[in-house]
Amino acid sequence: MFVMPIVLVIVITAIQNSTFELVNDNKVPLLLCNKDGGEPSNQLIQAIEKIGMFQVKQVTKDESEKQITDRMHAKDALVAIVIPQNFSATISAKASNISNKALNKFGLQTDSGKTVAADIEPVTLYYHPVLQQSFRSSIQGALRSALQIVENKQIVKSLYFSLNEKQMPASFENEIVSGQATIIEIPISRNGSRNIPNATQHNIPAWTIFAMFFIVISLGSSVVREKLNGSFLRLKTLPTSYLVALLSKQIAYMAVTLLQTAIIFSIGVWLFPLIGLPALNIPDDKLGLFVVSVICGWCAVSYAICIGVFAQTQEQANGFGAVSIVLLAAIGGILVPSFAMPASFQGIMKLSPLHWCLEAFYGLFLEGGKLKDVLLNILPLLGITLLIQVVTLYTLKRKNLI
Numbered sequence: 001m002f003v004m005p006i007v008l009v010i011v012i013t014a015i016q017n018s019t020f021e022l023v024n025d026n027k028v029p030l031l032l033c034n035k036d037g038g039e040p041s042n043q044l045i046q047a048i049e050k051i052g053m054f055q056v057k058q059v060t061k062d063e064s065e066k067q068i069t070d071r072m073h074a075k076d077a078l079v080a081i082v083i084p085q086n087f088s089a090t091i092s093a094k095a096s097n098i099s100n101k102a103l104n105k106f107g108l109q110t111d112s113g114k115t116v117a118a119d120i121e122p123v124t125l126y127y128h129p130v131l132q133q134s135f136r137s138s139i140q141g142a143l144r145s146a147l148q149i150v151e152n153k154q155i156v157k158s159l160y161f162s163l164n165e166k167q168m169p170a171s172f173e174n175e176i177v178s179g180q181a182t183i184i185e186i187p188i189s190r191n192g193s194r195n196i197p198n199a200t201q202h203n204i205p206a207w208t209i210f211a212m213f214f215i216v217i218s219l220g221s222s223v224v225r226e227k228l229n230g231s232f233l234r235l236k237t238l239p240t241s242y243l244v245a246l247l248s249k250q251i252a253y254m255a256v257t258l259l260q261t262a263i264i265f266s267i268g269v270w271l272f273p274l275i276g277l278p279a280l281n282i283p284d285d286k287l288g289l290f291v292v293s294v295i296c297g298w299c300a301v302s303y304a305i306c307i308g309v310f311a312q313t314q315e316q317a318n319g320f321g322a323v324s325i326v327l328l329a330a331i332g333g334i335l336v337p338s339f340a341m342p343a344s345f346q347g348i349m350k351l352s353p354l355h356w357c358l359e360a361f362y363g364l365f366l367e368g369g370k371l372k373d374v375l376l377n378i379l380p381l382l383g384i385t386l387l388i389q390v391v392t393l394y395t396l397k398r399k400n401l402i
Contacts, residue, residue: 002260005211009264013203013277027055028139029077031068031126035061038088040150044123047146048081053138072128079139080126087123095154099162123147198278204268205361206334209354211264212257212297213328216304216321219253223308224317243393250301257297283364288371292364295378296357299385303353306392309399328352333359356381 032048034041049056057077059068068080125143127136161167226232235245268280283289304321311317329335331345332354341349349355356377363374 002256005207005214005260006264006267009204009207009211010267010271010275012207013199013268013272014275028053028079030054030056031071031077031080032056032058033061033063033068033080033082034058035085036083036087037061040088040091040154041083043153044083044087044146044150047149048143051142051146053142054079068126072126075128078128078131081143082124082126084123091151091154092158095151095158098155099158102159103162200268200272200278200280201365204264204280205365206358208261208264209296209300209357209361210325210329210334211260212300212357213303213325213354214322215253215257215300216307216325217318219249219301219304220308220311220317220321221314222249223305224311224314227308228313246305250298250305253301253304254294254297257300258293261293261297281365283368285364285370288369288374289364291371292357292360292374292378295381295385296360299353299357299381299388302385302388302392306388306395309392309395325354328354331355332357350380353381353384356384 030048032045034045045056045058048054059071065082068082071077072080123143125140127139131139157167226235238245265280265282269282270279273279307321307324308317311320326335329352331341331349332338332352333341333349334354338346338349338355338358360374360377360381363369363377367373
C-alpha cells in the first residue's frame with residue numbers, strides 16, 4: 001500500500017507527459033492519398049506537413065478505400081486523408097468566383113461576368129476508432145486551417161491576376177498569406193513566475209493525494225481487527241482515555257502519509273529528470289506546502305478510521321474503502337479535471353475532500369500561491385475532517401467501544 005501509489009505516480013505521469021507532448025515529439029502517423037495532383041492539392045499537403053503534428057506517409061493515388069483502411073487496421077496510421085480528383089479545379093473555380101464578386105463590388109469589370117460551378121468535393125478524413133473525440137476535433141481543426149490557407153492563397157492569386165494580368169510574385173504571396181500575427185502564451189501565477197506547468201506539476205500533487213487516502217486499506221483494516229480481537233476492550237481497562245490511543249494512531253499514520261508525500265515529491269524532483277520526465281518544481285512557500293500536506297494527511301487518516309469503525313469485517317473495510325476513494329477521486333477532479341465536468345457535478349464535486357486537497361495543492365504548485373492564497377480551500381477541508389471526527393466519536397460511543 002505504501003509502494004503501489006508511488007509506482008502509480010510514475011506510470012501516470014509518464015503516460016500523460018507523452019500525451020501532452022504528442023503534437024511536438026511523438027507525431028501522429030497519417031496516410032495521405034492525393035488523387036488530384038494539381039497545385040492547390042500540393043499546397044494542401046505542404047500545409048498539413050507544416051502543422052507539425054503529423055508524420056505524413058503518402059500513398060499512390062490508385063489505392064482504394066479498402067487498401068487504406070486495411071493499412072489503418074494494421075496500425076500503419078491512425079489517420080488517413082484522401083484528396084479528391086477535382087480538388088484543384090474546384091478550389092480555383094471558387095477562388096475565381098470570389099475574386100470576381102469582390103471586383104464587381106468595387107465597380108471593376110472582370111473577364112468573366114458570370115460565375116462557374118465551384119462545389120468543392122469534400123476531403124475525406126479516415127480515423128482509427130481508438131482516437132477520442134477531443135483529439136479528432138483537434139485533427140479536424142488543423143485540417144480546416146490547412147484548407148483555409150490553400151483557399152486564401154488561390155483567392156489572393158486570382159485577385160492579383162485580375163488586376164495586374166500577370167502571376168503574383170512568390171515573395172509577395174508569402175508576405176500576404178503568411179504574415180500572421182504571433183500568439184504569446186503566458187500562464188498566470190500569483191508570484192509572477194512564467195514557468196509553464198507540465199505533466200509532472202499536474203500529476204504529482206493529484207496522485208499524492210490519492211496515495212494519502214489509499215491508507216484506508218491498511219488503517220481501516222487495523223481498526224476492524226482491533227474491534228474483532230478485543231483490543232478495544234483491553235484498551236478500555238487502561239487508566240487513560242481511549243481518545244489518547246485514537247489520537248496516537250492518527251499521529252502515527254499521519255507520519256506515514258507525510259513520509260509518502262516526501263518520497264513522491266523527491267521522486268518528482270530528482271528521479272523524473274533521469275528517466276526523461278519534467279522535474280517537479282517545489283513551491284516557494286515551503287511552510288504552506290507542509291501545512292497543506294499535514295491537513296490532507298489528517299483528513300485521509302480520519303476518513304480511514306471512520307471506515308474502520310463502521311465496517312464489520314476487514315473485507316467490508318477494504319472493499320468499501322477502496323471503491324469509495326476511487327469515487328471521491330473521480331468526482332473530486334483527480335481522475336477527470338474539474339473544469340471538464342458537467343454543471344450538474346459542480347455541487348457534488350465540493351462534497352469530496354479530495355477536491356479541496358487538490359485545489360490547495362494546485363494553488364501552491366500551479367498558481368505559485370502562498371498559504372494565505374489557499375485558505376479558502378483549507379477551511380472546507382478542515383470542516384470535512386472535523387465532521388468525520390465527530391461522526392467517528394459518536395459511532396464509537398453508540399457501539400459502547402469508548
